[in-house]
Amino acid sequence: MCGIVGIVSTEPVNQQVYDSLLLLQHRGQDSTGIATADGSTFHISKAKGQVRESFRTRDMRTLLGTMGLGHVRYVTRGDAANEQEAQPFYVNAPYGIILVHNGNLTNTRELSAALFNIDRRHVNSTSDTEMLLNVLATELQAQIPSPELDPDQVFAAVSQVHRRVEGSYAAIAMIAGHGLLAFRDPFGIRPLILGRRTADTGKDEWIVASESLVLEAGGYEVVRDVAPGEAVFITMGGELFSRQCAVDPRLVPCSFEYVYLARPDSIMNGISVYEARLRLGNRLADTVARHTPLGDIDVVMPIPDSSRPAAMQVAQKLGIEYREGFYKNRYVGRTFIMPGQAERKKSVRQKLNAMSSEFRGKNILIVDDSIVRGTTSKQIVEMARAAGANKVTFSSAAPPVRYPHVYGINMPSRSELIASGRKIPEIGRELGADHMIYQEVADMKDAIIEGSSVTELEMSCFTGEYVTGTVTPEYLEWVERTQLS
Ligand SMILES: O=P(O)(O)OC[C@H]1O[C@H](OP(=O)(O)OP(=O)(O)O)[C@H](O)[C@@H]1O
Ligand SMILES: NC(=O)CC[C@H](N)C(=O)O
Numbered sequence: 013m014c015g016i017v018g019i020v021s022t023e024p025v026n027q028q029v030y031d032s033l034l035l036l037q038h039r040g041q042d043s044t045g046i047a048t049a050d051g052s053t054f055h056i057s058k059a060k061g062q063v064r065e066s067f068r069t070r071d072m073r074t075l076l077g078t079m080g081l082g083h084v085r086y087v088t089r090g091d092a093a094n095e096q097e098a099q100p101f102y103v104n105a106p107y108g109i110i111l112v113h114n115g116n117l118t119n120t121r122e123l124s125a126a127l128f129n130i131d132r133r134h135v136n137s138t139s140d141t142e143m144l145l146n147v148l149a150t151e152l153q154a155q156i157p158s159p160e161l162d163p164d165q166v167f168a169a170v171s172q173v174h175r176r177v178e179g180s181y182a183a184i185a186m187i188a189g190h191g192l193l194a195f196r197d198p199f200g201i202r203p204l205i206l207g208r209r210t211a212d213t214g215k216d217e218w219i220v221a222s223e224s225l226v227l228e229a230g231g232y233e234v235v236r237d238v239a240p241g242e243a244v245f246i247t248m249g250g251e252l253f254s255r256q257c258a259v260d261p262r263l264v265p266c267s268f269e270y271v272y273l274a275r276p277d278s279i280m281n282g283i284s285v286y287e288a289r290l291r292l293g294n295r296l297a298d299t300v301a302r303h304t305p306l307g308d309i310d311v312v313m314p315i316p317d318s319s320r321p322a323a324m325q326v327a328q329k330l331g332i333e334y335r336e337g338f339y340k341n342r343y344v345g346r347t348f349i350m351p352g353q354a355e356r357k358k359s360v361r362q363k364l365n366a367m368s369s370e371f372r373g374k375n376i377l378i379v380d381d382s383i384v385r386g387t388t389s390k391q392i393v394e395m396a397r398a399a400g401a402n403k404v405t406f407s408s409a410a411p412p413v414r415y416p417h418v419y420g421i422n423m424p425s426r427s428e429l430i431a432s433g434r435k436i437p438e439i440g441r442e443l444g445a446d447h448m449i450y451q452e453v454a455d456m457k458d459a460i461i462e463g464s465s466v467t468e469l470e471m472s473c474f475t476g477e478y479v480t481g482t483v484t485p486e487y488l489e490w491v492e493r494t495q496l497s
């Protein structure tokens with residue numbers, strides 16, 4: 013998962029893009045980039061690291077123009093250490109296109125062969141995003157381009173992208189001298205939302221972004237989520253065109269957005285992330301009550317930050333006191349989305365510390381939103397014991413993560429997943445907990461979609477069922493061999 017934003021404004025756009033990226037920082041911490049369009053000239057600035065440390069005043073000054081886009085990256089494919097692979101990516105023909113992408117393509121092997129052998133395009137990185145951009149460029153070129161690009165040609169090219177590309181992609185591109193294009197894969201796995209505000213001049217200004225909180229903060233009204241398979245094209249003058257470009261679109265959004273990735277104050281596909289987390293807590297409370305004599309628990313405790321809403325609700329529903337025993341260092345980022353296990357492991361200790369007064373002699377029910385590698389939970393249990401806890405019950409508001417995630421979250425290999433091939437009590441033993449409780453898959457699904465018009469969720473890391481056809485056992489094996497860890 014990465015964070016993306018695109019803006020067509022009537023004023024210089026650089027600061028707005030920067031501010032939006034700062035609000036999306038929780039979606040990616042590896043690198044970041046901004047591009048703006050000043051007439052038909054692009055200005056680009058990208059670097060490793062987080063938004064605050066990456067853009068200097070001198071970089072911002074070069075980012076001229078009233079149309080722009082930005083990206084915060086959490087690497088899923090390609091090289092995390094290589095600054096060249098930071099987004100956005102650029103191609104000079106046709107027109108000049110610059111693109112940002114959230115998601116992960118699952119047919120990169122086929123794509124790279126076709127791009128090289130048939131389209132005669134050179135992709136100079138291992139990034140799937142550069143492939144997506146080159147497929148879009150090839151298909152736009154095939155529309156017999158004239159200097160006057162019209163929206164029909166843009167939409168025809170996106171239809172071709174949907175035919176050729178598999179996996180997840182929410183993407184935003186600028187086409188030099190023409191406008192801003194945003195599109196979402198036919199399953200709408202990754203999020204994308206459209207907003208509008210009226211400038212003092214009375215003209216429309218537009219934004220597309222990964223999360224609604226960016227719209228709210230910028231004073232934009234939410235127009236709607238970009239539909240699965242849909243493309244939106246906004247001219248540099250602010251005129252908006254949209255079209256369904258997929259043959260058989262189906263909304264199957266990623267469940268992990270609601271469990272962990274998205275900010276709780278966002279509304280995604282009509283579902284409030286915060287309320288979904290409260291409902292996950294409610295359901296988890298029922299499961300806890302079925303598995304544990306409640307008299308055995310003295311306090312309910314969250315692992316900051318993401319599990320707070322769920323833990324609050326578990327405590328309330330069970331009528332057990334809610335206490336915060338782990339203090340969080342706000343200057344350490346999210347550990348799960350850091351690249352490399354060594355850094356993730358070290359950061360948990362730097363990030364969280366247990367206050368003994370909340371633990372001594374007590375039976376604790378710890379609630380985390382999810383357990384993936386167990387990096388966090390293992391150290392949490394150790395800390396709770398060292399702080400004097402009597403019994404530690406560990407619970408997860410999401411079901412066991414047993415399968416790789418191939419749609420934009422970096423969990424490629426089964427061997428690193430603590431729940432892979434283990435039964436729940438074994439996982440508990442592995443973590444050092446006295447008792448282990450997980451949300452049921454059906455409860456997670458119901459909790460997330462309750463009260464909304466969403467009927468399906470992408471839950472492959474919990475169920476092993478993948479919505480895109482190309483994810484075969486052979487593909488998963490290849491991913492395990494070749495991707496990041
Ligand atoms: O089992 P693991 O591999 O450790 O991954 C799961 C943990 O990582 C995430 O926290 P993170 O620190 O990334 O972010 P948060 O502060 O938003 O909870 C998540 O909330 C879990 O606590
Ligand atoms: N997490 C993401 O959305 C990653 C986007 C893209 N696959 C990359 O690695 O840069």
Ligand SMILES: [Mg+2]
Binds near residue numbers: 315316317319381388
């Ligand atoms: Mg956490």
